[in-house]
Amino acid sequence: MSVFRLKSLDRILADSERPQQKLKRALGPMQLTLLGVGAIIGAGIFSTVGTAAAGGADHLGAGPAIVVSFAVTAIACAFAALCYAEFAAMVPISGSAYTYAYATLGELVAWIIGWDLIIEYAIGNVAVAISWSGYFQELLRGLGLEFPVWLGVDYRTAAQVGGAQAAGVNLADLGAAIERAARAMTEAPEVAGIPIVFNLPAFLIVMLVTWVLVVGITESAWLNSAMVVLKLLIIGFFLLVGFVYIKPDNWTPFAPNGFRGVSTAAALIFFAYIGFDAVSTAAEETRNPQRDMPIGMIASLVVCTIIYILVAVVLTGLVPYTQLGTAEPLATAFSALGMHWAAGVISLGAVFATTSVLVVFQLGQPRIFFSMARDGLLPAWAAKVHPRYRTPHVTTILTGVAVALFAAVANINEVVELTNIGTLFAFVLVALGILVLRRVDPNRPRPFRTPWVPIVPLLAIGMCMYLMVELPWVTWVRFGIWLGIGLLFYFLYGMRHSTLRGTAS
Numbered sequence: 001m002s003v004f005r006l007k008s009l010d011r012i013l014a015d016s017e018r019p020q021q022k023l024k025r026a027l028g029p030m031q032l033t034l035l036g037v038g039a040i041i042g043a044g045i046f047s048t049v050g051t052a053a054a055g056g057a058d059h060l061g062a063g064p065a066i067v068v069s070f071a072v073t074a075i076a077c078a079f080a081a082l083c084y085a086e087f088a089a090m091v092p093i094s095g096s097a098y099t100y101a102y103a104t105l106g107e108l109v110a111w112i113i114g115w116d117l118i119i120e121y122a123i124g125n126v127a128v129a130i131s132w133s134g135y136f137q138e139l140l141r142g143l144g145l146e147f148p149v150w151l152g153v154d155y156r157t158a159a160q161v162g163g164a165q166a167a168g169v170n171l172a173d174l175g176a177a178i179e180r181a182a183r184a185m186t187e188a189p190e191v192a193g194i195p196i197v198f199n200l201p202a203f204l205i206v207m208l209v210t211w212v213l214v215v216g217i218t219e220s221a222w223l224n225s226a227m228v229v230l231k232l233l234i235i236g237f238f239l240l241v242g243f244v245y246i247k248p249d250n251w252t253p254f255a256p257n258g259f260r261g262v263s264t265a266a267a268l269i270f271f272a273y274i275g276f277d278a279v280s281t282a283a284e285e286t287r288n289p290q291r292d293m294p295i296g297m298i299a300s301l302v303v304c305t306i307i308y309i310l311v312a313v314v315l316t317g318l319v320p321y322t323q324l325g326t327a328e329p330l331a332t333a334f335s336a337l338g339m340h341w342a343a344g345v346i347s348l349g350a351v352f353a354t355t356s357v358l359v360v361f362q363l364g365q366p367r368i369f370f371s372m373a374r375d376g377l378l379p380a381w382a383a384k385v386h387p388r389y390r391t392p393h394v395t396t397i398l399t400g401v402a403v404a405l406f407a408a409v410a411n412i413n414e415v416v417e418l419t420n421i422g423t424l425f426a427f428v429l430v431a432l433g434i435l436v437l438r439r440v441d442p443n444r445p446r447p448f449r450t451p452w453v454p455i456v457p458l459l460a461i462g463m464c465m466y467l468m469v470e471l472p473w474v475t476w477v478r479f480g481i482w483l484g485i486g487l488l489f490y491f492l493y494g495m496r497h498s499t500l501r502g503t504a505s
Contacts, residue, residue, distance in 0.1 A: 004106030005500050007375065009091055009444065012103060015374055016093050016284055023094065023284045024217055024390035029292040029299075031221045032279050035360050036300025038224040039275025041231060042128060042357030045308060046135075046350040048272050050329025052265035053312070053321045055257070061325075062265035064316040065255035067309050069265040070272075074305040076467060077273045079460035080427040081301050082450045083434045085294035088280045089448040092289030094392075095371030096280040096364070097426045102375065104433035104440075111494055113429050114372050115486030119422030119479075120274060121365035122403055125206070125358060127419065129407035132354040133202040135347055138328070142344040150187050151200040202407035209358045210400025213366070216389045217285045220363055227356035234349030235307060237342075238330055239314055245337055246317035256321075267470035270420050272308065275357065276301045277426070281364035290447035362403070366395035376501070377494035421471050421479045424464045431460035 016022065027035075052069060055061025062069045087100040095102070098117060102110035137147050189196050213220050255262060279296045283289045286296075315324065318333040326332045328350070331343035370392035373382030386393040434450055434457045450456055495501075 002106075003108040003495060005498075006104070006106055007102045007110075007500055009103050009441075012091060012093055012099060020385065022390070023385065023392070025285055025287050026216075026218045027221060027282055027286045027292070028288075029295040031225065032282065032286060032292055032296025033299045033303070034225045034228045035221065035282060035363075036276050036279045036296055037232075037303055038228045038356035039278040039360035039364075040273060040300060040304040041228075041235070041307065042272075042275070042353045044269065044272025044274070045235075045311060046330060046346075046353055047131070047328060048269050049308075049312060049315060050324035050326055050332065052268045053316060053329075054323070054325030055261065055265075060257040060261040060264050061321065062261045063253060063256040063321045064251040064312075065262050066265055066269070066316060066321075067312045068255070068262050069269055070305065070308045070312055072262065072266040072463075073270050073273055073467070074301070074308075076270075076460065076463035077276065077301055077427075078298075079456050079463060080431060081276055081297050082456050083427075083431045083460055084277055084280055085297050085448050086434060086446060086450040087430065088283050088293035088297065089290045090444065090446050092283040092286060092293065093371060094281055094284040094367035096277060096283075096368060097430045098368055099371055100433050101429055104436045105429065107377075107495075107498060107500065108490065109429065110375075111372075111377055111490045112483060112486060113426055114368055114377070115483065115489070116422050116425055117368050118365065119418045119482065120426065121278070121361045121368070122399060123422075124274065124419040125361040125365070125403050126406045126410055128354050128357050128361065129202040129206050129403065130199065130410065132205050132351065132358065133199050133407075135328075135350040135354060136201050136205075139344070139347045139351055142340075142347060147201070148187070150189075150197045199408045203404045205355065205358060206362070206400055206404035206407055209355075209362050210396060210404070212359070213363055213396050213400070214386065214389060214391055214393045216391060217282070217363075220359060224356050224359045227352045227359065231349050231352040231356065232307075234345060234352065235311065237345060238349070239310055241339075241342060242314040242318055242333070246314060248317065250317050250320050263466075264470055267420070267467045270424065270467055273301075273304070274419060274423050275360060276304075277423070277430075278360045278364040281367045284367070294448040362396070362400060366392050366399045369395040369399065372494075374499075376497045376499040377490070379497075418475065418478055418482065421468055421475050422482075424468045425479075427464045428461050428468075431457040431464075 049066060051061075053061055053063060053066040084097075087097075091099055091103065093099045095114070096117065098110055098114035101113045133152060137152050140147050212223050257264075276297050279300065280293065283293055286292050311330070315329060315333055319336045323336060324332060328343075328347070331346040331350075334340070334342040334346065369378060369382050372378045373380060373395070382395050382398075383392075384394045385391065435454055437444075438453055
């Protein structure tokens with residue numbers, strides 16, 4: 001029995017046709033493109049762009065050259081997207097990179113990448129839910145409404161208050177979030193002398209999205225499409241209004257920290273591009289995946305890159321880049337110009353943006369679990385399909401509850417750091433899989449072929465690894481620990497229950 005046994009593409013496709021585990025094919029190219037746009041344009045463009053431009057204590061800012069950083073990251077993602085597109089058209093299965101690795105690199109690598117994708121989807125969505133809650137509460141404050149602070153602050157942030165006060169630190173110096181946490185600790189009800197704080201908006205939005213996803217893929221796609229249209233309208237508002245107030249002097253100096261600042265910012269804003277690969281998790285629910293999957297992934301990436309560069313140009317032209325190092329840089333730019341009403345509109349756009357990201361990522365993670373369970377690497381109950389809605393309801397509900405609970409009590413800084421490195425690692429393995437499969441199975445029909453092989457896959461691997469190197473070493477340590485836990489699970493359960501155990505691929 002080998003941990004590197006392969007699951008043939010023929011068997012993968014045959015397993016997906018089992019009546020009791022068959023998903024409903026309902027999506028077309030436009031819905032797939034909107035899924036991609038929904039996943040990509042989210043908290044990243046509404047927050048990360050400012051930090052990447054301004055820099056901070058732990059990294060160099062790109063300044064107005066952030067537009068170059070977006071271009072560099074887009075090129076790396078484009079190479080990876082071309083590799084994804086070949087696999088998605090050839091193997092239209094919901095497991096995404098996990099399934100591709102199973103067919104090309106073996107079961108152990110497939111497990112590793114399946115475990116790794118939890119970082120991108122489930123853990124990443126915890127951060128998105130917390131971000132959604134923050135924007136939602138900011139929007140309420142803009143409308144003159146105050147959400148109870150003890151129901152809108154996570155436990156770990158609130159817990160920092162006691163330590164800061166004991167150390168004699170001025171809470172005002174730690175930011176508005178800590179100040180609100182201090183109020184929460186004062187106003188919160190107590191049980192056995194322990195203040196009860198809970199991020200209720202983050203919990204509720206995840207559970208609402210989970211309910212929609214259980215009801216059906218068509219309903220989920222419609223909700224995502226509505227959120228995408230609304231947030232694109234608000235981004236259009238930012239571009240049109242902001243263009244009038246651009247001051248070209250703010251673009252000087254263009255690259256204050258040279259290429260080092262550009263490349264460091266590129267690694268940071270990679271978070272803004274995470275999501276185009278989430279389209280591949282809907283392959284098993286696409287009407288014509290051989291044609292529509294490549295369209296959906298590549299079109300969404302092109303559209304979002306154009307939008308990102310336009311936003312970066314306008315944003316850095318509105319105010320000096322050094323003023324953009326906030327959690328809400330687009331709103332900050334308008335506020336600095338005294339246009340607080342416009343800042344409120346941007347906050348509304350951020351709520352729409354993060355909602356659509358929640359929908360797509362909450363759609364993706366259960367389908368990866370579903371595919372792993374169908375292969376025996378997770379318990380069989382995780383591969384059940386709802387008899388009426390034809391959705392993987394068990395894994396959808398479990399994922400939703402887990403993400404909602406963590407989002408209610410976790411600190412955003414603790415869950416976001418792994419997302420970039422986990423996704424980049426997945427991209428590297430997918431590109432490597434293209435090289436392997438072209439060699440071992442060159443004659444298999446490929447509805448979409450990655451061009452210029454091996455150049456494109458090698459460039460994808462090289463650029464993604466370069467961006468990984470730019471990440472802090474502590475991120476690598478945490479990533480290694482996460483993979484170690486995953487390997488323990490595999491050897492204790494997955495390897496022993498695999499459907500390929502004792503069989504040929």
